[in-house]
Amino acid sequence: MLRTPLILFLAPLTTHAQTLYEALSKQPTLSNFTAFYQSNSAFASALFANKSNYPVTFLAPNDDAFASYQNATGTPLTDLPPETLLELVQYHTLVTNLSAENFTKSGAAGFTTPTLLTGEAHNNRSVGAALASKYGGPGRASGQVVFIKNADSGSSKARRFWLSTRQDGGAQNTVRSGLSSNVLITPLDDSEGTWEGGRFHIVDGLLTPPEMCSDTIRNAKLTGLDNALNRSGLWTALDSSKNVTCLGPNNKAFGDAGSPDAKLNETELAGALLFHTLPEVAYSDFLEDGQEFTSLQNGTVRVRVEGEGKERQIWFNNAKVVDANVLTHNGLMHVLDAVMVPLEQMNATTSATPSGTSSATASPTSSTSPSPAATCEFRDGVEKGKGGGEAATSYRLQEGRM
Structure with a gap:
């Protein structure tokens, strides 16, 4: 007579894998996004209930993010057009399952992660072999990226560290998106941040989908680089090209080099700028010491990497x-503290050392300037795909114009 109740007690319990909406609803700081999800359930469900996208990590904007947006624009976030809201949600969705430990990995300097945002307006780039290999193939890794910078967690108390960063003012995890925007991320334990499609974590601001190079450079107030691109006539070509890494000297670098943006003629200036442009996307976490690229001016650009982690x-x-991974719609920019010198000039100058102590400067008549008839092409580079992005193809620049 006791067997039946015993069997019932021993029967396996069924567990319910919670939806993203159910998981978000348990977080008091996400009330605005939870309400937004509920009022836009049609497209939210189509995105987050689509198991072909799994696993993903959603970066949920907290209530402060909604308030900050309205204070800055005077418009509630929910008043944006549906297509814009969809792009935002896609950009907040990473195509990988990131646990809290991924944000506190000791020694990590940060990592590039693709999202579900694939529209060409914000994603005029293609995925390279390195990024595709890391994230499940070219199809899955084809979306625009964010760059996640880890908190410095060298301490053996890493877990307690990331939980307390918001209170103790220490180093914090950040997510970089377009227009040099950085938001803070609060990683959640598996007990809080797990749902049927993967995980979610909380961010204190909205991510900014990457914009064109011209908007990005002007937003960063890189006036020397802006002036140089205007005078050379390269703006249109740069904005419309696919898969580009700009190595952009900052304003002090232009001044230290004698203001070439104002003094070089258009042909010399175009050549110097093309020397500072790589025909592929090279994210910082994929760069290796000694790696070489061929610039659009056909010059060799060599990477030097020192140190680890922070x-x-x-x-x-x-x-x-001095500022890595400034994301653009067609690639990215790394901001430099000096105008680059050709390797031949560096090798010929015994005092040429890393830019902090270097006395070498770029000459207006150096090999960075092509002859008036010279042309440069966006072509498959010798290091194609090793920087995490695809090499640029099909575009041709002649005397500073496409």
């Missing part, structure tokens, strides 16, 4: 990267 520093030839 101490990792990168140079292109003599110029040090």
Whole structure:
């Protein structure tokens, strides 16, 4: 007589895998997004209930993000057109399953992650072999990326560290998106941040889908680079080209080099700018010491990497990267502290060292300037795909014009 109740007690319990909406609803700081999800359930369900997208990680904007947007624009986020809202949600959705530990990995300098945003207006780039290999193939990794910078978690108390960063003012995890925008991310434990399609974590601001190079450079107030691109006539070609890495000297670098943006003629200026442009997308986490690229001016650009984790520093030839992974719709820009010097000039100058102590400067008549009849093409580079992105193809620049 006791067997039946015993069997019932031993029967396996069925567990319900919660939906994203159910998981988000348990977070008090996500009330605005939960309401947004509920009022836009048709497209939200189509996106998050689509198992072919799984696994994903959703970066959920908290209530402060909604308030900040309305304060900055005077318009509630929910008043945006449906197609714009869809792009935002797609860009907040990463095509990988990231746990809290991924944000506290000791020694990590950060990592590039594709999203579900694939529209050409914000994603005029293609995926390279390295990024595709890391994220499940070219189809899955084809969306525009974000760059996640980890909190420095060298301490053995890494888990407690990331949980307390918001309170103790220490280093924090950030997500970089378009227009040099950075938001803070609060990673959640598996007990809180897991849903049927993967995981979610909380961000304190909206991600910005990458814009054209011209908008990005002007937003960063890189006036020297802006002036140079205007005078050379390269703006149209740069904005419309696919798969580009701009190595952009900052304003001090232009001044230290004698203001070439104002003093070089158009042909010399175009050549110098093409020397600072790589025909493929080269994210910082895929760069290796000694790696070489061929620029659009046919010059060799060599990468130097020193240190690891938070101490990792990168140079292109003599110029040090001072702001990496400034994302654009067609690739990215690395901001440099110097105008790059050709390798031949560096080798010929015994005092040429990394840019912090280098006395070498780019000459207006150096090999970075092509002859008036010279042409440069966006072509398959020798390091195609090794920077995480595809090499640029099919575009031709002649005397600064497409």
